[in-house]
Amino acid sequence: MQPIDITDIQRRLDALVGQELYIHMEMTMGAYSAHHDTTKHPAANFISNAKIRFTHGSISGVGPYRVGLKLEKGWVYTEGLTHYDGGEEERLIMAGHDSSGKLVVSLLLGREPF
């Protein structure tokens, strides 16, 4: 994974417009957050291999970044993205890592299931 290059992400998003894509999206505070600190409210969610098709997608912010994908009847929204896999040409693999390197959010898009 490498720090997000906003121009490269936008180019990749544009290339995926209108296609049927598999999406993996998640946000997590970590399974042990409340164990380590009882004031924390543990929460996480993920959706894996749902199918979407977006008509318009863009990345914004100054880092960590936000990505919004406009669907025919709704939206996909993610905030906190910091890294992506630049070596992947077929799939778009993005994640947000905190200062200790732990994953907080992820957003993956691809033509094949993950």
Add this chain to the structure above:
Amino acid sequence: MHKRILVVLPHPDDECFGLSGTLAKSIAEGATVTYACLTLGQMGRNMGGEPYASRVTLPSVRKVELEKSCQAIGIQDLRLLGFHDKTIEFEDRTLLDGKIEEIVQEVRPDVIYTFYPGYAVHADHDATGEAVVRVVGRMPREDRPPVRCMAFSRDHEKDIGQPDVKVDVSGYLKQKIASVLSHRTQFQVPGLDAENSHKSKEVQERFGTERFWTYKIK
């Protein structure tokens, strides 16, 4: 003492801090260990310090880490059961219990190690322990192997008391530390990667004893 040991845990790395010393010790005494690992820990948050793994590569990276850990401990038989991280409590119980039961029937273990249901913090840990207890509970009483559980939730001793099994693994810290360090994406423990860390007093005190509660199956 125990000849055939079955370990049932949900994530690669669940073995390293609480159990690897006991396993290395038992193996040195002649035991055979089968480790059934339910998932590949594919939803883990730790991708290595950099981070060098991703959500997509993590399962294959962690599989290799687990194989290295098993090698460090001396585990002879690793089974990957192919369930998905974070979903054990929601999994079809017939399927889940069936997979575990199959291995229990095949291995005929003298003892099973897993997590203590309800006192193991992560929902996958608790659900794995529950499944093992269900499977063993269905066996005729005289055939049941003891189920030794790891517990580490906050204040667990208030409810379940002191562990009835304490294993001195101070002679097997080299294997234990190697097991921990195998899970490179998951743990960066300061001071542990030094060459002679297993000899340090601090490490001996922190990692030298492993604790288990023998589950009382109704």
